[in-house]
Amino acid sequence: MNLEINSLAILKKGQKAKIKKLHAKGKLLHKLLDMGFVSNAQIEVIREAPLFDPMQLKLHNYNLTIRRSEANLVEIEEL
């Protein structure tokens, strides 16, 4: 693994980031795009679920939840 690449999955509560690239393909890629995971969009981690997975994000001014396994495919740049 390239250590310089950060994925959304490593973010903690309250952290903000900018989306750089999606490493998903096919169905997941489409779903991510449809939900607003486009480059340069800003993401804020609102909280983690009581059992630590999935996580709740704020994106384009709305809330959504994503499992860490999927968040792993979103490359980000920390702000």
Added chain:
Amino acid sequence: MNNIKVALAGQPNCGKSTIFNLVSGIEQHIANYPGVTVDKKIGYFKYENNKIQMVDLPGTYSFSSYSLEERVAKNFILDESPDVIVNVIDASNIKRNLYLTFQLLEIGIPVVVVLNMMDVAKRRDIEIDSKKISQMLNCPVVEASGAKGLGGKDIMKNIVATAKNKDNYQEFKINYDELEPHINNIEEKISNINLVQNSRWLAIKTLEGDSTVIERIKKYKSDIEDFTKKEENSFHERLDKDPVSFLASYRYDSADIIYHKAVKEKNKDNQTLTQKVDKIILNRFLAIPILLFFMFMVYQISIVWGYKITDYTWPILAAFKNLVIDILPEANFTDVPIITDFGIWMVNSANALMNYLPIFFILFALIAIMEDVGYMPRMAFILDRVFKKFGLHGQSTLPLVLGGAMVGGCAVPGVMSTKGIADDRARMATIFSVPYMNCLAKVPFYTLILGAFFKPDMAIMMFFISTVTLFIAMIVAKLITSTILKTRETAPFLMELPPYHTPTFKGVIIRASQRVWVYIKKVVTIVLAVAIILFAMLQFPGLSDESKVKFDNKSNQVLNSFDTKVKSSVYYEEFNTKEKVSALLNYYDTYRTKRMTATSQDAAKSVDEDFLLKNKTFYKYIKPKRDKEARKINKELRKLSSKRKAILRQIKNEKVENSILGMTGRAIEPLTQFAGFDWKINVAFLSSFAARESAVATLGSLYENNKADNMRAEEAMALNSGYTPLHATAIIIFMLLTPPCIATMIVVKMQTNSYKWMLFAIFFPIGLGVVLSSLVFTLGNIFSWSGFEAMTYFYISIVLLTVIIALFPQKSINWDGGIK
């Protein structure tokens, strides 16, 4: 009259349903799209001189082909080409909603945009310039609030105006800059094919890799995929970007532009109510207790209190039953006409199901409220991690609770509530897991067995029974998701957590009634058909001639002894023939049943009056008062009545034993003997398929001892059956695993849309039940365990197995990608 066909589209949680309810009134139709389980809601209504047919498309974030809902929505647009598309937008969240709007506009069908939830937007101090949006999108924009009932007329006006002006419709285009030449190339390539849709839209969809659209174009241009691939590659080489991501980014950017030009948010930094509530509801430490509390309340309100309501509705059903019995021909002493037997059987089967209607109505209303409020996805968010381990989904929580995660749910609403689960594999697994829960109708059966065989350990046994099912369901879910459901489509866990909303009364009532109606229509009809089959299987071939003679003699004996006892009476001529005695006896028995169902003093009085009116001569034997002679007859009548009941029961038992069902029960004895089941248990299980309640009734009637009329069924079973507690444990384990009633199987068929899966849902648990109960019974015999020990070992093994499965890492998901 003009016919206008309208498609209603919008993203999930935009309030589409409230807009649909607002304009379409109560008369709506709900059906499934052919071949899929997605709801199709259609409303018909008139406006001015137009007949409008409005189809509520499933809520989608986008218009690609990547989910069932999207495919359904797109196929409707492609196949039915509506005149107008109404696009509902959440006014408090315009930016994201516009993403879908752009895709709808590109299709080339006139669009009317409805800005819903204007009240919410105003409350949050969001100022929206709808005229500006209308200008920029080049389509009518209507402000509305479905929850407050505002804007309905405006929407209708704009639909009609847009439909009339359809031919002058000006196409809307987003300029995709660098991608434009590629779009043009594809457009040119497909320009001469015979599809009615806008060619620019088709070209864009092709670049997006939309399989539905590509399939359609392929019929005319078989090389379209290669051609598009080349365009994609040259675009990629030039800009190092994929068309799919590029298109999405561009749409979001365009939405951003509109948002900035037409929307002003004054209180951007203020916390919304949703955020405040979420702080508590989703709090790490409070979330799970709150969720458990809500689940408990749903269970308490619908199942427990709902069951109390059936105290009031049951008399209505009982009255219906009495009415039917009154119409049916009466019995001539022990000679009961088959039509009477049949009529009573059918009414009993129907009533057993109708009795649940109040429970279902409350349950469906509560589900509708939770859906509207926005708690459902939060529930999934809280518990997803637990369920994920077993191939289920956070959204499986509610179906399992409704099915009876503790004791006493009902699998019908449980299976019906799996509809919203996005992940198809998890949805299927949930459908097959819910029937393992303990339903309300199984409880009397457990009580019977525990009362008969486990008196001292009743509490701990009940604990085993109520909790082990959840573990079994988890294991089964894991088992089938990693085998037969392995190749099923799964969906990434990406869910919106919508803002909280107050549900509308009308919407909740409409939805609850619709679901109850679906239940009545589909379930009751099929269940009654099965009831007919079961009746036939229990009736034929009937008694042998020999037995007939035997029972005739018995009844004559009883009648004769009655005759000699009452011969000296002054009223003797009122019952000196068999017919007269039968009539009197029937009169006596009906009176007793009616008096028993009468709940109040007044009702009892009116029963008395009715019977006095019906037959004055007979009435004196029922209420003999001071008439000594009549009192004597009354006493003899009571004896005669119980003797007749005993003979009828013997006849019934012999009939069951010789019936097709009885023979089936015997035929499978060689198989079920390993579990310790004799044919009686087999018959009880077979007949309880129509409704679980009848397992107790069948067993009770099979074990009733003629002499012991005051003996309870538990004691009778413990004494007369020859079973040991180990037998009882095997029976309980089988009951835990057997599928619930036929009604559940019908809803499984509805939700999976396949008879094949329904049969699987029937036979897999039966097979599993036979294997496990045989295993426990055989091992128990070898090591001479007591019934309680056997159950304890069974429980411990199941829990251990569940824990081991949970510890195993899950297999990776079946979609591509990843940072390597």
